[in-house]
Amino acid sequence: MDSFSSPSSGSSPKFSTDDIMSQLRTQLEQAYAEEFLETVRGKCFDKCITKPGSSLSGSESSCISRCVDRYIEATGIIGKALFNQR
Amino acid sequence: MDPSSMNSPELQNLLAPYDSWILGKLLDAGGKVATSVKLYLTSVIEYFQQEKQKAMISEMISKLTSACWDKCITGSPGSKFSSSEANCLTNCAQRYMDMSLIIMKRLQQ
Numbered sequence: 044m045d046s047f048s049s050p051s052s053g054s055s056p057k058f059s060t061d062d063i064m065s066q067l068r069t070q071l072e073q074a075y076a077e078e079f080l081e082t083v084r085g086k087c088f089d090k091c092i093t094k095p096g097s098s099l100s101g102s103e104s105s106c107i108s109r110c111v112d113r114y115i116e117a118t119g120i121i122g123k124a125l126f127n128q129r
Numbered sequence: 130m131d132p133s134s135m136n137s138p139e140l141q142n143l144l145a146p147y148d149s150w151i152l153g154k155l156l157d158a159g160g161k162v163a164t165s166v167k168l169y170l171t172s173v174i175e176y177f178q179q180e181k182q183k184a185m186i187s188e189m190i191s192k193l194t195s196a197c198w199d200k201c202i203t204g205s206p207g208s209k210f211s212s213s214e215a216n217c218l219t220n221c222a223q224r225y226m227d228m229s230l231i232i233m234k235r236l237q238q
Contacts, residue, residue: 060173067180075187082195090206110206114198117210117218121194124222 083114144170197221 091106092099099107144167201217202210210218 113206118194120218124219
């Protein structure tokens with residue numbers, strides 16, 4: 044594929060497919076990360092902040108930490124369940 | 130990719146839509162330039178198909194995790210999952226796939 048990235052004329056290419064593909068990968072990764080973040084925020088807010096006070100309590104903070112860890116773990120469990128059919 | 134596979138019907142079918150617009154723009158130097166472009170396009174197409182597949186799988190995992198979390202993690206999150214929570218998550222994903230199959234079969238009747 045690389046041999047098609049630069050024309051033999053020697054002028055610098057306006058784009059190369061390798062660049063486009065790696066940009067696509069990066070943008071996809073960013074989109075997934077944002078979507079994941081938004082989901083975790085929603086879930087953990089629901090679970091841990093049941094009665095919002097004037098500041099985050101210690102138990103709310105530790106609940107949030109555990110919640111994030113558990114959600115990441117849950118994602119792994121689901122992934123495995125889908126591709127490791129019993 | 131060996132040049133002898135260039136004449137396979139599968140490849141021709143895959144590339145047919147691209148023939149007219151791209152080949153129209155090329156000088157066909159004994160077919161060599163057109164062949165190089167076909168080789169190139171094939172690998173690009175394969176790459177995008179793989180990325181699309183990966184994206185669909187990611188999306189499915191994301192949706193399922195969200196739905197199964199709601200179904201299975203009923204109390205406050207602990208420092209680890211209980212075995213019933215972990216089993217519930219696994220079952221949830223697999224039952225979802227079972228259901229999906231039933232739905233497809235039903236729609237085909």
